[in-house]
Amino acid sequence: MEHQHKEHALLAEDFNANEPRVNWHDETLWWIRQKRDKIAWSIPEWEELREAASRIKHNVLGNLHDYLLEFERKAQENGAIVHWAADAAEHNKIVLQLLQEQGVKRMVKSKSMLTEECHLNPYLDEHGIEVIDTDLGERIVQLAKEPPSHIVLPCIHKKKEEIGELFHEHLGTPAGNADPKFLTAAARQHLRKEFIQSRVAITGVNFAVAETGEMVVCTNEGNADMGAHLADVHIACMGIEKIIPQRKHLGVFLRLLARSATGQPITTYSSHFRSPKAGQQLHIVLVDNGRSRQLGREDFRNSLKCIRCGACMNTCPVYRRSGGHSYHNAIAGPIGAILAPNLDMKEYADLPFASTLCGSCSNVCPVKIDIHQQLYKWRQVITQEGYAKKTKAAGMHAMNIVLSKPGIYKTAGGVGRWVMRTFPAVVNNGMNPWFKQREMPAPPKQSFADWYKKNRPE
Amino acid sequence: MKVGLFIPCYIDQFYPQVGIATLSLLEKLGCDVVYPQGQTCCGQPMANSGFEHLTHGCNELFVNHFENFDYIVAPSGSCVLHIKDHLHVDGKEQAATHIRQRIYELAEFLTDVLKVDNLKAKFPHKVGVHQACHGQRGLGLAQMSELVAAPFSKPQQLLNMVEGLELIELKRADECCGFGGTFCVFEEAVSVKMGKDRIADHVNNGAEYITGNDVSCLMHLEGILRRQKSNVKVLHIAEILNSI
Amino acid sequence: MSRESILAAIKNNQPDHQALPDLDAFRRPDTGDPAAFKKVVEALGGQVFEISSYTEIQALIAEHYTDLNKVVAIQDSYLPGAATQWETGDGRQLEDVDLAIIPGQFGVAENGAIWITENEVKVRVLPFITQHLAVVVAAKDILATMHDAYEERIARPESGFGVFIAGPSKTADIEQSLVLGAHGAKSLTVFLYTPKP
Numbered sequence A: 001m002e003h004q005h006k007e008h009a010l011l012a013e014d015f016n017a018n019e020p021r022v023n024w025h026d027e028t029l030w031w032i033r034q035k036r037d038k039i040a041w042s043i044p045e046w047e048e049l050r051e052a053a054s055r056i057k058h059n060v061l062g063n064l065h066d067y068l069l070e071f072e073r074k075a076q077e078n079g080a081i082v083h084w085a086a087d088a089a090e091h092n093k094i095v096l097q098l099l100q101e102q103g104v105k106r107m108v109k110s111k112s113m114l115t116e117e118c119h120l121n122p123y124l125d126e127h128g129i130e131v132i133d134t135d136l137g138e139r140i141v142q143l144a145k146e147p148p149s150h151i152v153l154p155c156i157h158k159k160k161e162e163i164g165e166l167f168h169e170h171l172g173t174p175a176g177n178a179d180p181k182f183l184t185a186a187a188r189q190h191l192r193k194e195f196i197q198s199r200v201a202i203t204g205v206n207f208a209v210a211e212t213g214e215m216v217v218c219t220n221e222g223n224a225d226m227g228a229h230l231a232d233v234h235i236a237c238m239g240i241e242k243i244i245p246q247r248k249h250l251g252v253f254l255r256l257l258a259r260s261a262t263g264q265p266i267t268t269y270s271s272h273f274r275s276p277k278a279g280q281q282l283h284i285v286l287v288d289n290g291r292s293r294q295l296g297r298e299d300f301r302n303s304l305k306c307i308r309c310g311a312c313m314n315t316c317p318v319y320r321r322s323g324g325h326s327y328h329n330a331i332a333g334p335i336g337a338i339l340a341p342n343l344d345m346k347e348y349a350d351l352p353f354a355s356t357l358c359g360s361c362s363n364v365c366p367v368k369i370d371i372h373q374q375l376y377k378w379r380q381v382i383t384q385e386g387y388a389k390k391t392k393a394a395g396m397h398a399m400n401i402v403l404s405k406p407g408i409y410k411t412a413g414g415v416g417r418w419v420m421r422t423f424p425a426v427v428n429n430g431m432n433p434w435f436k437q438r439e440m441p442a443p444p445k446q447s448f449a450d451w452y453k454k455n456r457p458e
Numbered sequence B: 001m002k003v004g005l006f007i008p009c010y011i012d013q014f015y016p017q018v019g020i021a022t023l024s025l026l027e028k029l030g031c032d033v034v035y036p037q038g039q040t041c042c043g044q045p046m047a048n049s050g051f052e053h054l055t056h057g058c059n060e061l062f063v064n065h066f067e068n069f070d071y072i073v074a075p076s077g078s079c080v081l082h083i084k085d086h087l088h089v090d091g092k093e094q095a096a097t098h099i100r101q102r103i104y105e106l107a108e109f110l111t112d113v114l115k116v117d118n119l120k121a122k123f124p125h126k127v128g129v130h131q132a133c134h135g136q137r138g139l140g141l142a143q144m145s146e147l148v149a150a151p152f153s154k155p156q157q158l159l160n161m162v163e164g165l166e167l168i169e170l171k172r173a174d175e176c177c178g179f180g181g182t183f184c185v186f187e188e189a190v191s192v193k194m195g196k197d198r199i200a201d202h203v204n205n206g207a208e209y210i211t212g213n214d215v216s217c218l219m220h221l222e223g224i225l226r227r228q229k230s231n232v233k234v235l236h237i238a239e240i241l242n243s244i
Numbered sequence C: 001m002s003r004e005s006i007l008a009a010i011k012n013n014q015p016d017h018q019a020l021p022d023l024d025a026f027r028r029p030d031t032g033d034p035a036a037f038k039k040v041v042e043a044l045g046g047q048v049f050e051i052s053s054y055t056e057i058q059a060l061i062a063e064h065y066t067d068l069n070k071v072v073a074i075q076d077s078y079l080p081g082a083a084t085q086w087e088t089g090d091g092r093q094l095e096d097v098d099l100a101i102i103p104g105q106f107g108v109a110e111n112g113a114i115w116i117t118e119n120e121v122k123v124r125v126l127p128f129i130t131q132h133l134a135v136v137v138a139a140k141d142i143l144a145t146m147h148d149a150y151e152e153r154i155a156r157p158e159s160g161f162g163v164f165i166a167g168p169s170k171t172a173d174i175e176q177s178l179v180l181g182a183h184g185a186k187s188l189t190v191f192l193y194t195p196k197p
Helices: A008-015 A019-041 A046-062 A064-077 A088-102 A113-117 A120-126 A136-143 A160-171 A180-197 A223-230 A249-261 A291-296 A301-305 A311-315 A333-343 A360-364 A371-384 A390-404 A406-422 A433-437 A448-455 B009-014 B016-028 B044-054 B056-066 B077-086 B093-102 B106-113 B133-138 B154-159 B188-204 B215-227 B237-241 C002-013 C034-043 C055-064 C146-153
Strands: A081-085 A106-109 A130-133 A200-203 A207-209 A214-219 A233-239 A269-273 A281-287 B002-005 B032-034 B071-074 B103-105 B126-130 B209-212 B233-236 C047-051 C071-073 C099-103 C106-108 C114-117 C132-138 C161-165 C187-193
Touching: A008 B188, A019 A249, A019 A311, A019 B188, A046 A064, A046 A249, A046 A301, A064 A081, A064 A281, A064 C002, A081 A088, A081 C002, A088 A120, A088 A200, A088 A233, A088 A281, A106 A180, A106 A223, A113 A120, A113 A233, A120 A130, A130 A136, A136 A160, A136 A180, A160 A180, A180 A223, A200 A223, A207 A249, A214 A223, A214 A233, A214 A249, A223 A269, A249 C146, A291 A301, A291 A333, A291 C002, A301 A333, A301 A371, A311 A333, A311 A360, A333 A360, A333 A371, A360 A371, A360 B133, A371 B044, A390 A406, A390 B044, A390 B056, A406 B009, A433 B188, A433 B215, A448 B009, A448 B016, B002 B016, B009 B016, B009 B215, B016 B032, B016 B071, B016 B106, B016 B237, B044 B056, B044 B077, B056 B093, B071 B077, B071 B093, B071 B106, B077 B093, B077 B103, B077 B133, B093 B103, B103 B106, B106 B154, B106 B237, B126 B154, B126 B188, B126 B215, B154 B209, B154 B237, B188 B215, B209 B215, B209 B237, B215 B233, B233 B237, C034 C047, C034 C106, C034 C187, C047 C055, C055 C099, C055 C132, C055 C187, C106 C146, C114 C132
Parallel strands: A081 A281, A106 A130, A106 A200, A200 A233, A233 A281, B002 B032, B002 B071, B071 B103, B126 B209, B209 B233, C047 C187, C071 C099, C099 C132, C132 C187
Antiparallel strands: A207 A214, A214 A269, A269 C161, C106 C114, C114 C161
């Protein structure tokens, strides 16, 4: 079956059609990477903190079964209702049912990459329920009918003029006004009305503490709190890997999260939701959606340590120059590229190849996920499972024949250099992607092996 | 000390002068160097493309050629890293392990094994160092900008011994150039853009030469420089360390 | 039912147990530095006033705020004559609050965060829905790091809701331009309180 979308390389090529815009995108994200560096350097024990975070998460992976049961028990004792969803479809169904019980047609949602992963918004829309995303960046992409392009900075790909136009069209701001301060104030007014009216609020979850049954939600804007504290029903949706063992472990993760994400010492709000407020219902939806399967993949289970800070995207030289949408997945960038093949190996077979394996992602990761090594390993798995392109496979087999037989290698190399010298057009043409924007190396008359034979005779 | 010289396939075919400079430098420093004829490739181009299962032939060849040396040295961080991480041969695991532990990229061999503290080299030019990722983040040839740790750089340590050479500072000290093996053709647009941006950083900071420990990155950068008709040239670090 | 199948799959697939790391090395034996705390809060866009008596609050508010129609003060001593009866309702009654003055349990020097719980603010939405927020924290209650906070002060939850607040509500979603006042309080004032000896 044909892919319904283009692959990363083609989407990235489209993105690169506008070079000044690529430069702008790259510089903006690089600036965030620099802020992250600066604040990391202000913590002398930074590397030890990363190690501790990684080890806490490793402990979680090894005890996830018991921690989930402990969390469920405590949450129930706290007065929450806990639901379990095996996959995205079940998650969406549970949420829909809760909304239908309340009879609401419109509700607010703060940032939750899980609900993006499950495609909750379009599902609810099909059932006549309008979701208002309340994170400013998410609201902007929602108005533009686009998915977020970054897990922390959803509209990092948008220029303020484009946002001004969107707001003019949807919120009635004056045409041509693209001042971020003005637009933010307009969104504040618009969304305050939604918060006040909304009887149900959905939030994501950053950390769920097994020991206490509480959930921590981090925002800068305060939108999760505005939604959840005003609503009669708070629905918190979380992947099962969000569990941490004890409350004191929040100290480690809250020190790392915002510093890694945006270079701030901590998000403005780190809200600890333990029990529903008087008269309120608190529902927690625990979602698997492939996570238990990933847990069983020894080479890839560490990807479940991710705390969704986005540092790997900000540092990734490929992400910065191809844009989040080129990954055609809810989670873009290096972390998206190691999570997505677990969800659908065929659909996302291109993503682990959208990397130079430079390794910068693994170095900034606050929980020390070996991202670039997993990219390499996914390439092997995808190829073994038969999802490599046929042309690529043929090329690799040919390469193998040449490289594993010294005689053939010697002849092929000599012939190749001779062809390049004698008929440069055979190599230097539009069919050769190397040559499109690069010259081929000038072929020398003799190889090193030939030179050595002549100059260092035995 | 018997040193086996590993000259990766594309250096052998396209950049023999890098192999020659490496050999001559090691000989000058008193090593007994042998280049085993018949060697081809470390297998990385296939492995990084998802075809590691096809690399058995390359691996066997590699072990046969290099199992009897005290050290194996190559002028390519990337190929060395691949061998270190992935060289395994059924029935010859002991030899493979010996090689994995004894293979060195040229610069680290000079600083860590030979403990070179002076070089009779002269290169009166402004030089930018391209820290190739596999050498830097994989082999640890230099400190990485992402980590909170003391700075060091083995290539720069050596370049500082070269008379007249002036190292330039870059805005982004260790960003990837976009070569990335087959990435350079399968993701042509991003690959070239990354290369152009790396070059601009060097050019804006006054580099006359761009050097590094990986010819693959340099080949990519050179391809773009030549297309831009730039005067800036690329040289492998061996060529500079060997220049008089 | 999915619960059992999910739990079974996890049990089957989870790796061997590994011990949790010891976090004691991250603790700071000394107490937090109020000056460092102040610096971080200011860097986050907040303002800090050092006071030695709650009676100073009233004058500072008169000096630094204009157009305050409705002010909620958790303690009468913060601002005599502030709004009354504000607690009744589901939170929506606070839509028109211009300023809320609330106590914070403690502050954290490394990141400027202040711990606030439902026990003090009574209505959870208050510190978020108010246009401007002021928090009173004792200088002796500044801790060095988040580890000290969790281990010394909030090892166990003591209310249904608690929050660390660090600076005013903000966003940089539009081209990374920092704008204060996204959905929560547009400004944050901290009254750092040291009683006269």
